[in-house]
Amino acid sequence: MSKKILIIAGDFVEDYELMVPFQALLMVGHTVDVICPDKKAGDQIKTAIHDFEGDQTYTEKPGHKFTLNASFDEIDENNYDALLIPGGRAPEYIRLYPRVLEIVQNFNSKNKPIASVCHGIQVLVAAGIVKDRTCSCYPACAPDLTTNGGTWADIGFEDAIVEGNLVTAAAWPAHPKWLAKFNELLA
Template sequence: MSMKILMLLGDYVEDYEVMVPFQALQMVGFTVDTVCPDKKAGDIIRTAIHDFEGDQTYSEKRGHNFALNTDFNSINLSDYVALVIPGGRAPEYIRLNKRVIEIVKTFANDNKPIAAICHGIQVLTAADVIKGKTISAYPALEPDVLMVGGTYINLEFDQAHVDGNFITAPAWPAHPQWLAKFLEVLGVKISL
């Protein structure tokens, strides 16, 4: 069985939502290939740090530089057991890329696990793969989920939800639950 996971990224992806799963999934033995449309291995993307500071919405600050490790144009989808789509601002524009949509549809049609968090759900709605599914997301995306025939579930920011092969959560505070549920769907058992 392949131990490779594909992660779809773009400039101003949410910093924690790429860094934490990228490192945690490697820690348990997966190879995580990071790709971005129009970029190749070694290229840098910039991240954004979103925080909840009591305003009507999250605040945004410049994050880190993140080096991609795989060429977008050279991926073979059959090499991967799962897909991760972090949030931030990247999903709003990578969803315009036809190959990104094809990738998401392929994973959904093959019933492979898809872990999306926060605004990453924008890529799922653009790919039209969540009809009839119960999905969590950043609360501002409830209308998007409903418009494509999904059911939006309003969770606390530290909670995650599974519906079949979709593992979703509203924001990075859900990482412990979101990643644990993702590993469970992947069949990974960690014993202490």
């Protein structure tokens, strides 16, 4: 059954964590709208490619431009069945928008599926929905999660975890499991 999914992104979102879910969810028949604060349908955002190359943390390279297909100011989240928050650098600043947090809280209060990967957890933390919940995220974000009452699931980079309506993973290598679990929640 086709669902309507909202993705909140921003400049320097992780390329794979936006592009792959967007395309995969469309491929299985869902409708997917991507929004960004202060931008409208037709505007573009820049993405960044993060890779694991043996350094203490990931490396960052320029990614593709992504054209938004919905306008942030016109969104009524009540018209959507699920929410997805990709990682990258975008979560660190989109969480500063009260409307972003309101959207996340609305999905959560209605127990609608919410998928978050990598640094996307920063938005869930800022929205105040992680207390007493077990989630995965990029290890550098684990302190954000745990100091706000959540429990970090150290499940590696290729697995995902479901906690109620939340589906979380540490990074894009988990896409096969993370997106499969999210799609199961959509059923």
